[in-house]
Amino acid sequence: MSIAYAVVTVLGALMAGFSAWALFSRQEWVVAPLTEYGVPKSWWNRLAGAKAAGAVGLLAGLAVRGIGIAAAIGLTLYFTGAVVAVLRARSYGHVLFPMLYAAPAVASLALL
Incomplete structure (x- = not known):
């Protein structure tokens, strides 16, 4: 594993985790555009959960390559x-x- 891969992967996990937190906590700067785009409110927790799972998966991928991929x-x-x-x-x-x-997710794939 290269240092570049590790840095990009951790950055991607932090960004995805932050995005998940922002949606879980219903930050106005996140939910206002979702409403504008027509994304149903009933989907928001699932979407945030998908981002959170992706963040955890990227970090787990530092130990188990397949999970990271x-x-x-x-x-x-x-x-x-x-x-x-x-x-x-x-x-x-x-x-x-x-x-x-x-x-960062795309870059981590490219760096594998």
Whole structure:
């Protein structure tokens, strides 16, 4: 395992964990756009749980490679779906945010 992989993976886990916390705690800057995009409120805890699981999986992947690969793929797919949701809502000014959260997950896959 390289130092770059470890740093990028921990950064990705911190970012995904922060994003999960923000949604679990219903931070206004997170839930207002979700409402605007038409994401049902009943989905919010599941979406936050998926991000939290991805964060834990990235960290576990430092010890068990397969778990890290699965978590990175899952987070990449999650944030790709978020990009699609933002684009479908025609909220082009917000599309950068899910891309920034996806970047460490994609990078950790590339560094494996």
